[in-house]
Amino acid sequence: MLDLLGNVLDREPETQGIKYAGAKTKLIGAIIDIVSSVKPKRVFDGFAGTTRVSQALAQTGYQVIANDKAIWSKTFAECYLNAKRDLDHYKRIIDYLNLVTPEHGWFSEHYGGEVGEGGASRGLDGLKKPFQMHNANKLDAIRSEIDRLGLEDDEKNVALTSLIMGLERVDSTLGHYVSYLNEWSPRSYKLLRLEVPRIIQSEQTHEVHNADTVELTGSIDADLAYFDPPYGSNNEKMPPSRVRYESYYHIWKSVILNDRPPLFGAARRREDSSDSVGGSEFEEFRKGSSGRFIVVEAIERLIQNTKAPYIVLSYSSGGRATAEELTDILAANGDVIDLMKISHKKNVMAHMKWTNDWLRDAETDHLEYLFLLRKG
Ligand SMILES: C[S@@+](CC[C@H](N)C(=O)[O-])C[C@H]1O[C@@H](n2cnc3c(N)ncnc32)[C@H](O)[C@@H]1O
Known part of the structure; x- marks a missing residue:
């Protein structure tokens, strides 16, 4: 493998990222x-x-x-590519966020659940959930604190990326958020803990x-x-909602925007991630008027x-x-x-x-x- 100047690289550059359909x-x-x-x-x-x-x-x-097109990708890119301050600066923010006192809020209400009989995942509404309540409470507290602190853009992008990466380490899913597991995954019992993301501090902007x-x-x-691009699905029988990024990862949009949008369905998806609103033409499996x-x-x-x-x-x-x-x-x-x-x-x-x-x-x-x- 060669770099920009034609030098031979002995190993691939290391990267960090969420679990993502089609990640390269x-x-x-x-x-x-x-x-x-x-x-x-x-x-x-x-x-x-x-x-x-x-x-x-x-x-x-x-x-x-x-x-x-997805907002989470912008947050990740600003964090990994353009966060220019000393890593210790970001570490102080992350260390502080790890210490906030958990609280019950919007995320806990819709995405937090208790451990039922036989390890079953159960929210207060009886639905399966992606996070155990202790972690959902932490998510609520950390997300409110990020806004309350009035962080600069780079600090906020780092904090939000760190929060999303942390949540992924304790989720109870198969890697997307259109349905959740019946029984809590082993990792969902762990405590949510934020870490400083692997920021690339290149000289370029x-x-x-x-x-x-x-x-x-x-x-x-x-x-x-x-x-x-996504390329849609080859499977005629698969509904489009199953292959859409906006629906797979709706929860990351809510974590970033903290906008408490109207939700629908058993996975409590954002209304703007529904098939009629949130799709991309690259995710279409249908033919257009031209045939x-x-x-x-x-x-x-x-x-x-x-x-x-x-x-x-x-x-x-x-x-x-x-x-x-x-x-x-x-x-x-x-x-x-x-x-x-x-x-x-x-x-x-x-x-x-x-x-x-x-x-x-x-x-x-x-x-x-x-x-x-x-x-x-
Ligand atoms: C196959 S994934 C890309 C994966 C990426 N290369 C990686 O390694 O993580 C396709 C991406 O296209 C985005 N997308 C879909 N339609 C788009 C559009 N019209 N313009 C920009 N991005 C779009 C989706 O949000 C999704 O993140």
């Missing part, structure tokens, strides 16, 4: 390799999610422009946005754009709108945007100058020739691809 934790080495091959200076991470890719790029020496990438990409001045898949049209507009001369596109073979349709879009918009295929199962990472050969295994196996496109 295992692909970081491959992404850095393919990005480095065109020697960019400014790299746009258009679907930053956990910001793990942005964190790796920043550590490799690139100036990063991170964007995601990175840019962070919270917008729709299709709209934003035309105004981003970058040498390369890395795109990792083409909505997600395919979105990818096409994304690539056409992008100003950066190089695009690295992540694609996983289970996605709705079929390999064939993707091939057509890429071919119409420039030259694919590299194609990497990654199989986690077989632990294989290989460069492939840009021929239609890739189409054969893309339809069948669960593989990850990285396309490097030079825009035409």
Whole structure:
């Protein structure tokens, strides 16, 4: 793996992040390799999610422009990429927050539960919950204190990231918040404890946005754009709500905004995370009025709108945007100058020739691809 100056890196940059559907934790080495091959200076991470890719790029020496439609991604990016003060400064805030006295509030009411018979998860409303009451009470107290302290933006981003990472370590879920476990997970019995996040203190200032990438990409001045959109679901029977980031992680939005929104359903989701409001066209599995898949049209507009001369596109073979349709879009918009295929199962990472050969295994196996496109 090479860095910005062409030096060989002996190991992958370390990153930190929440459990997240589609996070590219295992692909970081491959992404850095393919990005480095065109020697960019400014790299746009258009679907930053956990910001793990942005964190790796920043550590490799690139100036990063991170964007995601989800508010939690902005908080993470500002924390990991742009928190510039001494780490001891942030540690004092985190140490203080760990000492606040637990209290019962909005989060406890909706997301806290007691241990019922046989370890069952039960809230006061009889529903399953993601956090045990002692931790939900702590969440209430810490979240109120973060607002009461009147922190500066960087301090608040660090405190909120630390709170979310801490909550994840004691949750009772399968990694998303659309349903909770019947019986409390072993980790939910632990005490919520905040730690200072793994902040990357690079000399550069990175840019962070919270917008729709299709709209934003035309105004981003970058040498390369890395795109990792959601790609919808391949399963016709799966309701769209099951694959939507806004619904999977609704609780992080509430922790960040502390806005006590109206909720619905057994998982007490925010109303604005419902299918009719919170979706993205990249998460659509339906066809539009033109007869083409909505997600395919979105990818096409994304690539056409992008100003950066190089695009690295992540694609996983289970996605709705079929390999064939993707091939057509890429071919119409420039030259694919590299194609990497990654199989986690077989632990294989290989460069492939840009021929239609890739189409054969893309339809069948669960593989990850990285396309490097030079825009035409
Ligand atoms: C596959 S995940 C990205 C994962 C990320 N690369 C990582 O390693 O954590 C897709 C992301 O796209 C975001 N997203 C969906 N539609 C979007 C849009 N139109 N503009 C910007 N972000 C969008 C979602 O919020 C989600 O975080």
